[in-house]
Amino acid sequence: MADGVTLIDPPSTFVDATVQVGMDTLLQPGVIVQGTTRIGVGCDIGPNAVIKDSIIGDECRIQGSIIEGSSLAHRVQVGPYCHLRPGTRLEEDVHIGNYVEVKETAVGRGTKVGHFSYLGDAEIGGWREHRSGYRYL
Template sequence: PGVILEGNTSIGRNCIIGPQTRLIDCQVGDGVSIEFSVARQSKIDDNCVIGPYAYLRPQTELATGVKVGDFVELKNSQVGVGSKIPHLSYVGDATIGSHVNIGAGTIFVNYDGRKKYRSQIEDDAFIGCNSNLVAPVHIGQEAYVAAGSTITKDVPAGSLALARSRQENKEGWVARRKQ
């Protein structure tokens, strides 16, 4: 129920579309599942799982077996075979390789107020939760980004990028504030 297909939309065989899904000018492959989501001018290859509550904006391309989970937004991005963006992330103006994991809360920071920039993530990379990737950045093959990092420089293949300040506890701070 509540499925809306608009424009030049095609859907492959053995798909599950809906409920509450809207597809506008999309090409959907075989064996795809999309629920409670919106996709515009996007290409979705075979065996992708989308939703709930995902938003695929124009020029999004998903290769075979991609997972785009709840509250994920993609724009003008290509995602490689078997990659996962399971939840709570924004991916704008990016190329993501195959078998990449994008952790919850990851934001591709692609706009500086004047211009939009692209980022690239190579195959088998791992992006930890709550990371910010400030475009343009290039994350190399099999590179890792530690959770909570803000990445502003390229990460070489096979490297671990850690870009966050150390926790500092201010003992007695609350009591002093109340004085």
């Protein structure tokens, strides 16, 4: 808290000593952050989110979801009620809707995954650079 992180309800928020949290990040009640997790600046986490051994980019919004062994780029929105399993990689500006489960999947920049979805062992969406400019995959 002395480094600019806001905890709405410190007694209900659990952060391991190994976790790094960026300035201006808000941790709402019931949040649990464990392991080697790194959270960027300006994020809004919770309520009731559980994050373990993951990398969360800047300005991400995670609502009441479980994230394990995953990597989220900047401005990613997740949840509520999602489960990101190990090996999940979300690029910039990805939106993951309610009740989505993702496992061992790379989701490309700007992709939106609707509610009640499952993505497993895949690479979907986003933009790839091409010598003539960008094209959508």
